Amino acid sequence: MRRWGTSWETARRTRLDRPGRRRPTVEICLTVPELTESVAHLIDQLARLPGIGKKSAERLTYHLLRIPAAEALALAEAIRKVKENIRYCRICYNLAEEDECAICRDPKRQRDLLCVVEQPRDLIALEQTGVYRGLYHVLLGRVAPLEGIGPDQLTIDALVRRVREGGFRELIMATNPTLEGDGTALHVSNRLADCPVRITRLARGITTGSVLEFANKEVLSDALSGRQDF
Numbered sequence: 001m002r003r004w005g006t007s008w009e010t011a012r013r014t015r016l017d018r019p020g021r022r023r024p025t026v027e028i029c030l031t032v033p034e035l036t037e038s039v040a041h042l043i044d045q046l047a048r049l050p051g052i053g054k055k056s057a058e059r060l061t062y063h064l065l066r067i068p069a070a071e072a073l074a075l076a077e078a079i080r081k082v083k084e085n086i087r088y089c090r091i092c093y094n095l096a097e098e099d100e101c102a103i104c105r106d107p108k109r110q111r112d113l114l115c116v117v118e119q120p121r122d123l124i125a126l127e128q129t130g131v132y133r134g135l136y137h138v139l140l141g142r143v144a145p146l147e148g149i150g151p152d153q154l155t156i157d158a159l160v161r162r163v164r165e166g167g168f169r170e171l172i173m174a175t176n177p178t179l180e181g182d183g184t185a186l187h188v189s190n191r192l193a194d195c196p197v198r199i200t201r202l203a204r205g206i207t208t209g210s211v212l213e214f215a216n217k218e219v220l221s222d223a224l225s226g227r228q229d230f
């Protein structure tokens with residue numbers, strides 16, 4: 001058995017009533033139940049997931065303990081399958097269950113249009129718009145010198161090779177509109193400066209539904225320089 005945090009915590013709470021009145025003190029004894037080794041281990045593992053704090057990890061653990069074994073084990077099996085079967089597409093580095101992802105294998109995709117994104121989740125977000133019908137290239141990150149991530153650690157070499165092989169009319173840089181995302185896009189466009197391919201980037205500026213008076217000056221200047229014809 002292992003103790004989770006402090007077994008016994010005594011909190012002395014002083015109620016500050018009106019001046020001149022006697023200040024009563026209330027002593028509260030909180031009992032934190034002991035956890036078995038495996039329950040504490042599951043909470044520790046869940047708490048390591050992004051966006052899951054210790055409280056949420058505890059809630060999830062108690063939920064998993066409550067539901068039927070088959071249901072809980074289906075989750076464990078799904079995690080195992082993903083870790084064993086998912087790999088990166090050999091062409092675009094999207095997530096795939098085979099050597100090539102479903103998008104690269106799709107004969108209906110427009111094959112002269114290439115959209116460059118940082119992560120597979122960015123690709124999914126663009127796919128959900130249903131607007132883009134070209135191909136993708138996933139960089140698997142962005143150049144971040146402060147974190148020690150250089151261009152060599154991304155799939156930029158593979159992208160440059162792919163574009164130099166020809167066949168693309170336009171390269172759409174869809175890296176995030178951050179300092180690092182912009183730096184990554186600039187690095188890629190410099191590497192392909194001598195290539196006869198049009199390089200564009202996603203429009204930026206005022207969000208639909210927002211108002212001008214709350215937009216900051218960077219957003220407004222982006223919107224002005226990227227203005228379009230009616």
Ligand SMILES: [Zn+2]
Binds near residue numbers: 089092100104
């Ligand atoms: Zn692919």
